Amino acid sequence: MSGAHSGALVAHQFDDAEQQHASASLGMWIFLATEVLFFGGLFCGYTLYRGLYPAGFEAGSHLLKVQYGAAYTVMLICSSLTMALGVRSAQLGKRKALVTFLVLTILLGAAFVFIKLRFEWYGDYLEHIVPAIHWAPQGKALAEITRLGASLNHVELFMFFYFVMTGVHALHMIIGVGVMTWLLILAWRGRFSPDRYNQVEMAGLYWHFVDIVWIFLFPLLYLIGGRY
Amino acid sequence: MGTAALEVPSISHVNYLNASYGWRSWLFTVDHKRIAWLYLVAITFFFFVGGAAATLMRLNLIEPQGALVEPATYNKLFTVHGLIMVFFFLAPAVPAVLGNFLIPLMIGARDVAFPRLNLLSWYIFMLAGSVFLYSVISGGVDTGWTFYTPLSTTYANGNVMSAATGIFISGFSSILTGLNFIVTIHKMRAPGLTWFRLPLFIWSMYAASVIFVLAMPVIAITLALLVLERFFHVGIFDPALGGDPILFQHLFWFFGHPEVYILILPSMGVISELVAAFSRKRVFGYSFVAFSSVAIAVISFLVWGHHMFVSGQSIYAGLVFSALSFAVAIPSAVKVFNWTATLHQGSVSFDAPMLYALGFIGLFTMGGLTGLFLASLATDIHVHDTYFIVAHFHYIMVGGAVMGYMGGLHYWWPKMTGRLYPEGWARLSAAIIFVGFNLTFGPQFILGYLGMPRRYAVYPAEFQVLNVMSSAGASILAVGYLIPLIYLLWSARYGPLAGPNPWGAKGLEWTTPSPPPTENFEEVPIVTEEAYAYAKET
Amino acid sequence: MYFGFPFRPQQASTVSVAWDHLFYFLTAVAIFFSVLIFVAIFYLAIKYRRRSADELPPPTRENLPLEITWTIVPLALTVVMFVWASSLFIRDSRPPAASTEIFVVGKQWMWKIQHPEGPREINELHVPVNQPIELTMTSEDVIHDFGVPAFRIKKDVIPGQYTTEWFEATKTGRFHLFCDQYCGMGHSSMIGWIIVMPPDAYERWLDSQMKVEPMSAAGSRLFSQLGCGTCHGPGQVAKAPSLAGLAGATVKLQNGQTVVADDAYLRGAILTPRQVAGFPAVMPTFQGQVSEDEVLQLIAYIKSLESPQGSKGKFQ
């Protein structure tokens, strides 16, 4: 706590580090609240149509591959752990550990985005199940849709939700990776100390939030109607 | 010696205006007071653009077959008018100009909690405005400010995508401003300034900020979905896929109704300040007025379906929304009665800001009471989407919110510039605005009741008389708005010096010099008394 | 006194009088409170005007009873408004049993209207006086709104769905029909007339139009043209459900839900077929192959089919 009043650590508008930290934390949480409602619009539409077109959504969900969804979930949980430990290292002033954990977090996040785009989405493209861009389900996909008696239109609607929801999520991941990289540079230069790690903590909150969104997206998109 | 220019007294103390010079010192400033000026310039520009569109509309409606423009152009005019006035003028007007300037001053802080974020908000706002203006210049949009699907996604030919993108971006500016204010009000209050010692302006800014933060993200994602659907020709509102266009309306109005309270709440806060200062009395029923702001903010999120009574929404949902819409009227009623009661046994002066305040109370009451016609399921069916609606919301937004903004601008102008505006001109233009306003929008109530639909470029001849009256009123109104533009500009340079507290008002902002120094206060004020402690005893 | 404009829209339907009464009540409340506030402001502001520059008034005293009064009184008034308005609304939201059904299709920027007997009209609707009329409406493109001020009715017309509204005209004459939902460039010219006629004149009008086939006949023609009969024809009951007597019946769906086969259901069954319990999902979608007008004709035809038990569809 000592030294908190020494100039640069506390911006001019604040009285002390305590106030600065509390403000930053409150601001970040409010920002996350807006994020909840940002995704909320999507969840609202999703819930509505899932209720209206259960067969279409079930069939659509069965076109996705559970193994991807589960793998992403594990990756994100791991990255959340590394992030939490990173914040902890910052709190304790362990620069090396902080750098290591940030690197791990970035790698996990980047891997997530890479796998999603390169393998899952590209795979969807090859299977002709990308609405608007490449939409002509055939073979196994078509068989599944017919088996469940779903209307192709409703399946397309589901796939649209799938791409938009995971797309917006991936966008958040990309932004997150960007922020982490910036933090990494700062951490490398030794900008953080037990007196001064607000940015790491706030970025951590954001990262965990993105993880939470995925925790919901996984069952909502990949596990509809079971896989039995 | 002896020339006119030298008679202008100059401001000698170091303040936020003369602390540094040059365009960089303005465009890269993080001082909340300078950022308020940046906003002021921007929204004034937008106001006159929106007003010019309104002028052209009113000119066109002088003749039933359209006196001026093609229907296609008319449709673009009201779309641009509505979007600019709502998103680029009124939503930022009181919050981003007066709020930015005053919140730190009123709570005894050196700045807002996140000054750089504050500047960022302005840049985002300007980016949004530029994108929107681009869409207007390069052909315009013609969807109405409500962007209803599938018109906007499939059938409209205008630049829907760039316009929606502009609004989308502006949402983030509002979110960041709201966030900044909430944190500032929570964390930056001067010692001794407890919640119930806060000026009521702060309470209503707080309530409005909460709405910013919770409503804006929903419109952002909704517009994003709209743009995607228009781009890919596939989307969640598309009836061909089994999508439901009414879902769009739900998402739009979930934001849209709270948005209209974003427009009015800050002005209500201004009115509380004005009524107290110009009656030299504490606002009657302080805590009721304070809590009614919070009540409005919360209930405003529960009433959106009242815009959809004839849209095919279920009648049961309609009943719920109708009941809740009546509920949201109560806190507004409480405010109106308390302001009126404040005059009782006061020392009422009729300076221009007070004229605006009294105008606000009267016109807001009329606008609000006609809102009750719309909240009633049966009567709304008849007047929905007619000029009755247009009259309702202009009474609240122009007669109410804009009057409040004008009143506040005059009241704090001496604080912002250090100089007094010419009182006589100000009273005159307030009176002109009041008369012109009623002549413009009063006849529209009757038009609407008679059945004239809104957004009509041409109309049956039997509605002409009332339309001509309305257009005549609009020209008076235009004069009323141009006069202040001129004399305020003049007074910023040549007005007499104001001194720290020209009105003899209470409040921390009046304890520091006009214009205030960059750090606002020489030393952190310590608050020991209630707000509006005018009377001798307290 | 004549001001060059009327002060009240014509009252030409059964609901208009009762609805106007509510409107007058609301107006009275609005005027009362507006006058109250204006008078109070003027009176207080002038009575307590500032008399000297350094005048300081006595402190504000809180007054809880007063606060409660002006919370409760508006609350009570709004409860009255709510109950009154909602009861009118609920009462008038259901068409009377004996109403005649007429079909409306909105399209940028005109109204296409079909009578079950066959005649079609554009931007005009002829109806008999004192006869409840139920409009079943849909749109081919964007949302429109079928509003008739003299009848105090208004309802959005939505693509992909059916909405309904009804009225019973009490006066003969010509009444404005407006499109009240902004629908693009020609919105303000999407207007027309409702022509209310005495019953005998209406019959004569119908006769003069009678060269056209009734909607159900047109539907029947479409039914064979599109090959519906190959599956739904007589004797095909194993392949596809029989459509006779379907209209108005309760249908059990594959997913266990039951629905009433109303217009909207039939439209969905044709355009986006869903699983009826016990049948394979082989019915192709007819979306894009039939226009909204034609769907309505098919529905009229299905309604005209007799059920095996002898009870009939709505139109006989």
Add this chain to the structure above:
Amino acid sequence: MVGHVLSKKLYVTVFALLIALTALTTGVAYIDLGAYNTVAALAIAVVKASLVVLFFMHLKYTPGMTRIALAAAVGWLVILLALTLADFHTRSWTPVPQSWQASTAPAR
């Protein structure tokens, strides 16, 4: 300074729980529970999210305002969903016009 330093062990425990719950939610999807599949999936997701919020995001150790911010977010999400769905779910309550009932044939 102001932050709350939690033990490494706690983080790892929470992490292990999260992984276990992920396995559980995936596994449950392969068992036929009817409508309860969705309920189970959502319940597990809520538990997981709560773990992240409480421990990784330190909600358990932060002042009341943070909780209010979170509660507002969730509450408003509920408002959005509840009132929107209230419309769509009650549309079918409207009685089918009487003229229909007159001709109702027995359910098939």
